Amino acid sequence: MMCQVPSSKFQVPGLRVGSGIPGLQNLEPGTWNVELRREAGFTLLELLISMTILALIFMAILGAIRVGSKSWESGELRAEENQRTRTLFDTLARELTMLYPLRIQAQDTDKDVIVFRGKSTSLEFATLPQSYGAAPFSHMIRIVGYSVGPDRGLISTESYPLVGPATAFATLEG
Numbered sequence: 427m428m429c430q431v432p433s434s435k436f437q438v439p440g441l442r443v444g445s446g447i448p449g450l451q452n453l454e455p456g457t458w459n460v461e462l463r464r465e466a467g468f469t470l471l472e473l474l475i476s477m478t479i480l481a482l483i484f485m486a487i488l489g490a491i492r493v494g495s496k497s498w499e500s501g502e503l504r505a506e507e508n509q510r511t512r513t514l515f516d517t518l519a520r521e522l523t524m525l526y527p528l529r530i531q532a533q534d535t536d537k538d539v540i541v542f543r544g545k546s547t548s549l550e551f552a553t554l555p556q557s558y559g560a561a562p563f564s565h566m567i568r569i570v571g572y573s574v575g576p577d578r579g580l581i582s583t584e585s586y587p588l589v590g591p592a593t594a595f596a597t598l599e600g
Contacts, residue, residue, distance in 0.1 A: 514580065521553045521570050528552035528567060530587065541569060541587075548573035552587075 529538040541552040550571040571583040 518572065522551075524554040526552045526554050526567055528569075528587070 525542075528541040530541055531537070532539050541550070543550040548571065550569060552567055552569050555565045555567060566586050566588050569585050569587055571585075573581050573583075575581050
C-alpha cells in the first residue's frame with residue numbers, strides 16, 4: 427500500500443532515497459512506505475522488557491548501596507567503641523602510674539593502712555593530683571575507684587580524702 431506524502435514532512439537529514447536501506451531503494455520522492463513505518467519504532471513488549479531490566483539493575487545497585495551503608499555504620503560504631511576502650515585503658519594506666527601510698531587510719535583499729543583495695547569486680551587506690559583540669563580539687567591527692575556494674579558496665583568514681591573526714595575511703599562502698 428502506497429500513499430502520497432509531501433516530501434518536505436518526512437525527510438531525514440543525511441538520508442537519500444535509494445541509499446541502501448531496505449524499502450527505500452525504489453521509492454520515489456514524496457512517497458511513504460507503510461512497511462518501513464512498522465519497523466521504525468519499539469513495541470510495548472520491548473519497552474516493558476527494557477524497563478524491567480532497568481528496574482532489576484537499579485534494585486541491585488540500591489541493594490549494594492544499602493549493604494555498604496550498613497557496613498559503614500557498623501564500622502563506625504566499632505571504631506567508636508574501640509576509641510572508648512582505648513581512652514579507658516589510657517586513663518587507667520596513667521592513674522596506676524601515679525599510684526600514691528596514702529596511709530589512713532582504719533575505722534575499727536588505730537592502725538594506719540595503705541589505701542589500695544582490690545576485689546574481683548572493683549579496684550580502689552590513691553593517686554597523685556591530676557596534671558590538668560580546672561576543678562577546685564584537681565591539685566590534691568584523690569582516691570579513684572573502678573567497679574563493674576551488672577547492667578552499667580565499668581563505673582569510675584573519685585573522691586578527695588583530704589577535703590572531708592579521714593574516713594572518706596570507707597564511703598566509696600556505695
